[in-house]
Amino acid sequence: MDPHLLKKLNVERNARRAALLLTDLGDGRDRLLAPGDEVAGALGEAIERSFRSGKSMSVEVDGRSYFLNVHLPPARLVIIGAVHISQALVPMARIAGFDLKVIDPRTAFATPERFDGVELLAEWPEDVLAQSPLDSFTALAAVTHDPKIDDYALQAALEAGCFYVGALGSRKTHAKRVERLRERGLSEEDIGRIASPIGLDIGAANPEEIAVAVLAQIIAALRQRPMVSA
Amino acid sequence: MDIVDETRDPLMIAERWMGEGREVAIATVVETWGSAPRPTGSHLVIDGDGNFHGSVSGGCVEGAVVSEAAEIIREGEPRMLEFGVADETAWQVGLSCGGRIRVYVERLG
Numbered sequence: 001m002d003p004h005l006l007k008k009l010n011v012e013r014n015a016r017r018a019a020l021l022l023t024d025l026g027d028g029r030d031r032l033l034a035p036g037d038e039v040a041g042a043l044g045e046a047i048e049r050s051f052r053s054g055k056s057m058s059v060e061v062d063g064r065s066y067f068l069n070v071h072l073p074p075a076r077l078v079i080i081g082a083v084h085i086s087q088a089l090v091p092m093a094r095i096a097g098f099d100l101k102v103i104d105p106r107t108a109f110a111t112p113e114r115f116d117g118v119e120l121l122a123e124w125p126e127d128v129l130a131q132s133p134l135d136s137f138t139a140l141a142a143v144t145h146d147p148k149i150d151d152y153a154l155q156a157a158l159e160a161g162c163f164y165v166g167a168l169g170s171r172k173t174h175a176k177r178v179e180r181l182r183e184r185g186l187s188e189e190d191i192g193r194i195a196s197p198i199g200l201d202i203g204a205a206n207p208e209e210i211a212v213a214v215l216a217q218i219i220a221a222l223r224q225r226p227m228v229s230a
Numbered sequence: 231m232d233i234v235d236e237t238r239d240p241l242m243i244a245e246r247w248m249g250e251g252r253e254v255a256i257a258t259v260v261e262t263w264g265s266a267p268r269p270t271g272s273h274l275v276i277d278g279d280g281n282f283h284g285s286v287s288g289g290c291v292e293g294a295v296v297s298e299a300a301e302i303i304r305e306g307e308p309r310m311l312e313f314g315v316a317d318e319t320a321w322q323v324g325l326s327c328g329g330r331i332r333v334y335v336e337r338l339g
Contacts, residue, residue: 006248
């Protein structure tokens with residue numbers, strides 16, 4: 001392996017960018033590719049498949065053997081709102097393997113006592129997301145009910161191409177939210193991507209059950225997502 | 231903040247070793263058949279003294295890969311290794327789970 005490529009690959013991984021190391025198993029030469037890089041023919045198709053599925057694979061093309069090692073960032077879940085549902089969602093999502101972050105500017109809610117051992121930010125989403133932007137490997141669930149806190153985060157998530165965007169609230173609440181997001185200049189297509197009412201329809205009746213419904217919906221979005229783009 | 235765990239991630243460790251002037255080999259699972267313990271793309275990294283991090287199986291064949299790596303570091307030519315349950319003697323350097331894997335081992339640099 002080329003030492004420079006190893007360094008570059010590690011930089012990409014640490015920056016949460018998708019990358020693929022292509023190795024010619026015949027002569028040992030390797031190349032580092034990003035999603036969308038042009039590679040012709042059957043090899044290019046295999047590379048696209050690998051990026052989409054997140055699966056590394058060996059392929060034979062024109063009598064040559066290649067190994068495609070794809071590195072996708074671990075899925076992250078950003079929760080807007082340090083509320084009761086979040087207290088149930090955090091431990092479940094952690095077990096499912098998500099990187100977690102909880103944001104709520106209301107210091108009465110965002111206390112370490114309520115959220116032990118998770119990255120908890122008692123700040124406005126505007127400030128946090130300016131420091132660490134969202135990306136297509138991130139899910140965002142907005143559960144505060146408060147437009148002042150949720151709306152900006154929802155807009156940022158849609159603009160960043162988050163693989164899942166969910167918002168808590170009744171149909172009536174969501175209708176008003178749709179109006180506000182339109183005024184913010186979001187397209188109907190973007191607004192239509194918001195999962196609301198949030199969570200799979202399993203008749204969830206309390207915060208813990210709603211957390212199950214939300215996590216299941218996020219996993220469905222993660223595993224059934226279309227081709228990723230950086 | 232770094233996303234990748236520097237203390238456990240094989241490719242981060244390989245980069246650090248390289249920076250310290252150590253010789254390094256990288257082993258990668260490139261193909262699996264049947265029930266294989268580690269998925270395609272998994273890495274084991276080995277230095278010139280036989281220190282290693284990561285895994286290409288559940289601990290069944292790492293020893294064999296580490297000893298091959300010493301020669302690969304010396305000679306510089308990559309090798310393709312194959313492990314499976316071929317016969318009764320395979321227990322020593324085989325996969326007890328009944329799967330079969332191909333492992334590509336190359337020198338870094």
